[in-house]
Each structure stands twice: as structure tokens, then as C-alpha cells.
Amino acid sequence: MIEFDVTGKERVKRRYFIKKSFVLSAGAVISAPLISNKLQAFAHSPATPSAKPDPLSWKSEDINIAWVGHATVLINFYGTFILTDPILFDRVGIYLWGLIIGPNRHTHPALTIDEIPKPDLVLLSHAHMDHMDYKTLLALTEKFPGQLDCLTAYNTRDVIEELNWKSLLEIDWNEEIGIHDIHIRAIEVKHFGWRFPWEHDRSRGYFDDGRSYNAYLLEKKKK
Template sequence: MPGSDNEPIPTRLRRRQLGALLAALPWLGGCTGGGALHAGPVSDHFDGQRFFNPGGAGPRSLLELARWRLGGQREDWPDAYPSPFPPDRPPPRVAGRALRVSFVGHASFLLQGAGLNILTDPVWSERASPFSFVGPRRANPPGIAFDDLPPIDAVLVSHGHYDHLDVETLARLWRRDRPRIVAPLGHDATIRAHDPSIAVTTADWRDAVPLGPGVEAVLEQVHHWTARGIGDRNRALWCGFVLRGLGDGVFFAGDTGFDEGRPFRRVAERHGPLGLALLPIGAYEPRWFMEPQHMNPAEAVEGFRLLGARQALGYHWGTFRLTDEGVARPAEDLAGALAASGLEPARFLAARPGQVLESATRG
């Protein structure tokens, strides 16, 4: 029978290689047709058809993807990687300038402050994939049960890869709370194709979107790319977000390569020292493939230094198996990078689902 131990070894190897390739396609945007289609004027990062990283690298080709997935060496992951923190049960609201941050998992955070409840890249689905039967599967449950979420006022979506833009979760949030959903240019098409009733605010780099009294989200340029299928690569934009008026300011980087530090220098120049940086530290091996799109922990530490932020939380690790490094290696490499840099380890934590950070403001 197919997949049994009686299969010839070459057949089993081919089957495993094909499975590995299919498992990588969803988050890399090479699996299905259709997706976001943006039309607008030419700019310094849009050629009239596709967006690009000014002065930077584009996404890897499908041939390079195949080379990685069929020939790479993956470190083992356990079936489950439970968090040491119990599931969080957040309060309904956090008033004033205090900030409460709860880590849900992967790139999903609940940010509470100024009376607002804000989610970043919310994913409550079991897989980061367009399919229910293949693709990266959760190694731990969300750090907040969906039913324990307080009323959500705003949702920030950084780009369209399946581990960041989860249309099922967005639809659940929309049906329940009618939050303001903010995304870079083009992603309204993807979200509304799933549910035409959902209202989406799209914006360009450097645009500011008000979220509530005294709080706005500013879309910032980072070095990445996006796709939902083979034919829509970079037909929509990607971004990080600076949240002004929330605590002492928060930078959520979404996904980004280090890009010689330029994303972090830009944010520091435009916004000054911020209270909190949320930075990705995982999905970085092999470096020949991942370097343009995902930082490793040493680069994240250098980005934190360039930002001049007071505190950082590392995410994008330990929940979905996307790349070749082992489940715990991002946290281990982060500890080594902090030691080499001389930074106090408590200033940059590798977040685990259910973990909560509460901070007061400078003034």
C-alpha cells in the first residue's frame, strides 16, 4: 500500500521529498493561483505591476525553493513544543499609557493600552497553509484561547504569507467584533475574496492610520515580499508597523530581512527611541536561501541596537516549522548573540505563547 514500509526505499524517499516540497509551498506563496492584485501609480517601490525592495533583493525562485526543500538538511522538531506559560486570560481593557503585551504565538500578539485592544498577524488556525491536510502545523496551542480574547478594536496584517494572513481567523474576528483591519496595499482583495463583508483599510509605506483617540499605526518599510499563489508574487505590499500613542511606542516588524540594518535605521530616524520592539528571530536556515527575507537572531540583536528601543520580544519561532533550524535553536542563538553583544539578556526575550509583558511608560 502507498506509504507503507513495503515500498521500495527510492519510492519512499521521493514521497518524503514531495511531501517536504508541498509543505513549504503554502508560506512561500507558490501553491495556488489567485490572490491580491494591486493597481496604482508607479512609485519608488512599485513598478505599476509589482512591488519591490528598493536597493534590495527579491524573492527566491521556485527552482531555488526546490533546491532547498529537496536537498536541505532539517533539524528535528518534536510533534509538540508546549509553552511553559499557561494560557493568558487578558483583561477587557488597559487604560491610560500602561502597556500590556500577550504573546499568542508565531507573529500574533495582543497589545492592550490606551483603552484599545490590537492584534498583530492573528493566526488561530491549526495550519499555516491553504490546505487542511498539509503545510506547517502548530506545535503549541495559541497563548490565548480565541473565546478568551477581549473585544478587538484593530487588527494589523503585515503581509500575505499564510503564517501571517489567516483569512479564517480574520473572518471570525470580523463576525464577532467588527475590528478595524489595516493591511498594506493590495491585501483587501485577498481578505474580501474570502468574505466580501469584511472592511479592510489599506495603506502605503509611511502612511498613518488612526486606530483610536491618540493612537495611530504607521506603515514602515521592511525588507520582505509576499504572495498567495504562483501568479501573484509581490502584487501586494508588505510592511512593519509603528504604533504611536501606545505606551512609549511599539514597533512590530512583521517579517523582514536585515537589509544592512536599513529598516531599523529608518524607524529610529522617523520615530526616535521606542519603548518596545517586536522582532522576528526564527525561520532563518539555510542562510543562502533565507538571508534576504528572514533575520537570524544575531541580526535581530543588531536591529534592536539600531532601533534604540528599551525592550524587545522575539517571535516567529517555535510554533510553525517553516525552515531547517531546530525548534529551540532561535532562543539558543538569541542567548549567544546577546552575550556577544554585551546587552542585558532581560532586554530581549524569546517570547513563548501565553507570556505576558507589562510595562509602564517613561513619563
């Protein structure tokens, strides 16, 4: 303890301050490894996929399905290419000024954006950031400007409507639409739809102005 030429009251305050400083310093030393471990887990390097699809070998008379990763699936539906909930970068989360603030994925996508044929339809289930990934959708619409049709859930198009789509349509539960000779029906699922916690969401009872969430039934050639 360092002695100061001050009153006893001031000396007590200084002891208290030094004690508090020591506790805070010790806390920082103890917590630093924990924080470091958390950051390492947050920023781990994704693994390499165990298999790689070859969509260029697919035939238009067949149905082919390739799991690209997470909710991203590339479908050849009798010659029509459909891409679901595309996430083609190694991080997912809030997109700000060209950066994504959020966790890394565990495995790289099985196909890069340059390896995916031009999708005839981008099919989005809901507005969660790990399903409606703004950075990927921006990259796709920049690669194929004005060439992509996109179908998404009710009250979610506002997230991506400024992107350069050929068309951007919403579909509600039990509604049906025909596009690229495919008959599509939206189905209600047990989930929730908000992109940010403060948004209205159908799972919270906001049926008319809440964000929705879809599953889909697809039919082509009566199959």
C-alpha cells in the first residue's frame, strides 16, 4: 500500500480505489482468455464441403437437387433452375457498408456464386438474415442484373426491393402462382418471421402487417 500525505479519510478512499482497480485488473486478466475463446469460435475458418455438385452436367428432362449449405438448395426442376434462400458467403448477419456483422458458417458453400448457373427463380422462405442474405442477393442481382425472378413471403419484399430484379413478387399462405411453367403454392409453417426483434410478425398475432414465412409446393409437368 502506498502512503500519501493526506487525511485518513482520503487514505481510505485511495485504498478502496486501489482495491477496486486490482479487482478490475484481475477480472480483465481472467476474462481475457474467455473472450478470446469466444472470438475464436465466432471467427473460425469454415471447413471444406465433402462433396461438390456439378450442375452443368444436369439434364433438362430430370430433377436434380444439390444442397449448397444451410437452407440454400439448387434445384433443376425439369430444366428450370431454382435457388432457395441463397447464402453464398462465409459470414451471415447484419449487412452494413459492405460488411457482414455476424457469425461464420461452419462449412464453405458447396458451390460459389460463380459456379451456380443463372437461376430462373430465387425462392425465399422468410426474412431471417440466415435465409434472406442481403449480401448474396446483392451479388446475384449484380451478376445477373434485371434477369432474375424472385418470389418471397408476404410483407418481406421491402428488405430487398431496391435490388435489380427482373421481378419481385410476394405470395401469401394458400396463394398460388405460375412462373416459368411451374405451379407454386405457399404453405403456412410453424415458425416466425421478424428480421429484427422489434418488427411486427405473424407469430405474434400481427396477421395483416406482420412479416410472414412460407414453405412451398412446386409442380411442373403435373409432377
